[in-house]
Amino acid sequence: MNAFSSFVPAATTAPPAMPGAGRAEFGQASASAMSMKWSALHDAAGVVAMLAGLAPEPMRPEVRNFPAVMRDLGGWRRDLSEQGIDDLSAVMEPGLAALLAVHARGVNPAPAALALWQEFHAARAALLSLIPAQENPVQRRFT
Template sequence: MNALSHEFDLSNATMLPPLDRRAPTARDHANLAAQWEAVHEAAAAIGVLAQLGRPEESEAVTGLPRRAAAKGGYQYDMVLRGVDDLAAVMQPGLRALLALSAGGRDTTSAALTLWREFHASRDAIIALAPDC
């Protein structure tokens, strides 16, 4: 009888190295804080295009990089990946909105949609490193 080959054949798989469990350094914290700030600057521009303006941010928002660094481990990694993902979504969305605006088109509806997506994603990232 012949063995069937299927997509779950792991006979040639390589083992991945263990995750780096070191505590975040001050440089890591600074990079995360800078990226978090940049994402919020992009959100502020989207808020203007959505005719909403820029709201005041709470400590839950501004303190995320500090809380994530203090927690370290998988929580820090998840926050870092979440912020990277959020930046990856925001960049092309903002570029598209700016191109529409430069062409004289109304961006309110599209900007409001991206604004809502930003806030939903941001709230999910914040939940990864709660204030407890």
């Protein structure tokens, strides 16, 4: 008999989740995934900034809280923000890979990195514009 034949994963023996038991519902898990993607995008942008010769950018509260605000707003804004984050990831991932390959060959990646940095900032500004003015103190000052 196999040593693993009597093994039953804990997930199959656990009682079903009770309402309010603290387990993530699909919406919360989706927001968590959006938060992780948003954070990873900013980590990648930090590397791009370094390759462009720019100082690291501090994380402003409206940027840091963007996924939570979109989760709370829901609806079309949340859908559009999730799509926008996916689209921005689709740009940043190959862009960063190309910059790192250029850097590994000993070529100065700064001009291309600066272009990617500017694209990142433009796309991020478009995403941040999804936050209604009453939710975003920066937009309130300019409206």
